[in-house]
Amino acid sequence: MDVVNIFLTSDLGESLEDFVHDQRRFTFDRLGAGGPRRLVEGPMWAFIDWVLSDLAGLELCRRLRADPRTNDAHITMVLEEDDAEDRRRALRAGADDYVIGPLTRTAVLDRVLALQSRGAERHATQRFELGALTIDMAALQARWNEAPIVLRPNEFRLLRFFAENPNRVLTRDDLISGLGKREPAIDERTVDVWIGRLRRAIKSAGGGNPLRTVRSLGYVFDLG
Amino acid sequence: MDVVNIFLTSDLGESLEDFVHDQRRFTFDRLGAGGPRRLVEGPMWAFIDWVLSDLAGLELCRRLRADPRTNDAHITMVLEEDDAEDRRRALRAGADDYVIGPLTRTAVLDRVLALQSRGAERHATQRFELGALTIDMAALQARWNEAPIVLRPNEFRLLRFFAENPNRVLTRDDLISGLGKREPAIDERTVDVWIGRLRRAIKSAGGGNPLRTVRSLGYVFDLG
DNA sequence: AAATCCAGTCACAATCGCGTCACATCACTC
DNA sequence: GAGTGATGTGACGCGATTGTGACTGGATTT
Incomplete structure (x- = not known):
């Protein structure tokens, strides 16, 4: 069975325990400023809040890209509002994608499934x-x-x-x-x-x- | 206690006095075109702005590498934008690393901590x-x-x-x-x-x- | 000036390591 | 499960590298 590993910097305010859906096992994990707490097998989907504090979101994004263990993750930046300059900087920092927040559980899942079906998994743009x-x-x-x-x-x-x-x-x-x-x-x-x-x-x-x-x-x- | 010596050519617009965090003492110092004003014990982390004036950033980088007192520093070049040619020249001048500016205090700290945890200080190019x-x-x-x-x-x-x-x-x-x-x-x-x-x-x-x-x-x- | 000394260069041989080939095995597709 | 393409292996030959001895010519000494 496929495993889909989702990492988030934000708390969705919903319980996001692992579960199985449609032949896939979804695992959720918190993403701290220091990177993922645990490493996983298989593709990794990261959702990073633009504003953690200062520009830490961008920095975290760069760090994931720089680390060979995580540099093939698919990174989505979660922007607060649709600002052209922010989008540009997010992509420049190595993000594959962006979305306007705030996130909900269904938004995250829909997005991952959509990206997966488009074959976007793995091999982040770089x-x-x-x-x-x-x-x-x-x-x-x-x-x-x-x-x-x-x-x-x-x-x-x-x-x-x-x-x-x-x-x-x-x-x-x-x-x-x-x-x-x-x-x-x-x-x-x-x-x-x-x-x-x-x-x-x-x-x-x-x-x-x-x-x-x-x-x-x-x-x-x-x-x- | 570990000492982490950080040298910067740029003024972050924040007060960067020495402070202790997480079992480490961080010292900040300005890096002028002539090199560091004082020499330190322990590993040295330098952040050099690409454009000081003309190509002075590159020149400073070369000079640090040439000086036996500083040639084991970890040098990060701060680029204004992600230009492939600039990156190449930075690395050729002896930089270990580069980052897209502008810098903030947290960006600097995060970067140093990340590099430290990867044991990058030993890896400084001789x-x-x-x-x-x-x-x-x-x-x-x-x-x-x-x-x-x-x-x-x-x-x-x-x-x-x-x-x-x-x-x-x-x-x-x-x-x-x-x-x-x-x-x-x-x-x-x-x-x-x-x-x-x-x-x-x-x-x-x-x-x-x-x-x-x-x-x-x-x-x-x-x-x- | 003759004798001596010493560095620079060359050709050669021995050795060592790289590149390549053909083939076997493995992985993937239909 | 057959067929096709990708990958790992062992063997082999060639070329690169390097130490050596001989020779040359300039420098130094007597």
């Missing part, structure tokens, strides 16, 4: 622009100067991880754990093959080679 | 700035005025060792043990070859010759 390379996390699409790069899932994850850690030597071990493949153990030589395939994919989109080999250590995504 | 020469230890990449220097592993280690001991005559024996090659024994004449190769690599990046030969003794990395 774009990397690294020189000629663009990575669109929403469309799961990478481009080299507009030219689309045809990537298989693992290659995409690899490229994304490099993009998140530019100008840093990443050992083969970093890459293996960065792609979440601690278990089962992966042979370090396999990483060579990943790199080779990724390079070839970029090349056949007309791109250069941003991946520099550091002999006896690992690889670097060179920026600049 | 970097040497020695005249025209830059050595980025994270990317294992050396540059002469922006121009990348193509170095093989041993040459990089050699250059790094020189950068760590500038203006000091290093004997061939110093160099051999400095690169950890005690075993098996290396012929001292081999060092001549290392030097030659390193000089050639710097030269083909358009650089000068910072390595001076001291006859019958060894070599010096000349600085200033």
Whole structure:
């Protein structure tokens, strides 16, 4: 059964215990300024109040985006009123979406179900622009100067991880754990093959080679 | 009790006197174009405004990185807007991180606490700035005025060792043990070859010759 | 000026590590 | 459950890297 994890900064004034509906289990949790109290399996849906205190809502949003454990959450900012400037800032801080509050339980559920049915789950909108390379996390699409790069899932994850850690030597071990493949153990030589395939994919989109080999250590995504 | 030293180039328009919160003492200080007014014990967190005047923010960032007393600071650049090119330049100048401004007191605190909890202070990018020469230890990449220097592993280690001991005559024996090659024994004449190769690599990046030969003794990395 | 010393350079060989291939296995789709 | 595509593996060859010895030429000493 699917699990739908919903996190909120606001108190809806209704009891929101977990429950099952339509083949899905919904779990609710409070989202404090320090992030989620517990981590979950599966997609995460966050609703953040614009005004917690000062700009803490925006900051929390950025923090979720910055943390690798939560950066694929779908984040909805809850605005008090429909202010163009606020909307803009919310999206800039990494929100996928916004809604005019105040929230009710049904509003939250309707929204999540609607977004889910539109396939919005996971892979929050996020774009990397690294020189000629663009990575669109929403469309799961990478481009080299507009030219689309045809990537298989693992290659995409690899490229994304490099993009998140530019100008840093990443050992083969970093890459293996960065792609979440601690278990089962992966042979370090396999990483060579990943790199080779990724390079070839970029090349056949007309791109250069941003991946520099550091002999006896690992690889670097060179920026600049 | 932990001390958290925060330096800012901007005036937050709030009084930011020292205070204690959550078992930590926070100290705030202004960061002028000449660097910090006073030096501190413990980790240093710097927030530098992108636009001080002209590119002074970048310059200040480089200077903090170049100064051995401050080069382990965690530097966050405060950008006015989320521009990919600006981000790139900030990171290249040695910043660890960036945030979209304007800052507020809570934003600063939240950010520091978040970074602290992620153990980011240890992760400050080590970097040497020695005249025209830059050595980025994270990317294992050396540059002469922006121009990348193509170095093989041993040459990089050699250059790094020189950068760590500038203006000091290093004997061939110093160099051999400095690169950890005690075993098996290396012929001292081999060092001549290392030097030659390193000089050639710097030269083909358009650089000068910072390595001076001291006859019958060894070599010096000349600085200033 | 001759003798000596020492650094710079080159060619070469041994070694080590990367890239790649073909194939087996796994995952997913219809 | 068959078929198709993606991914992991082991082997292999090639190229990069690096230590070495020999040679050259300039510096230093006598």
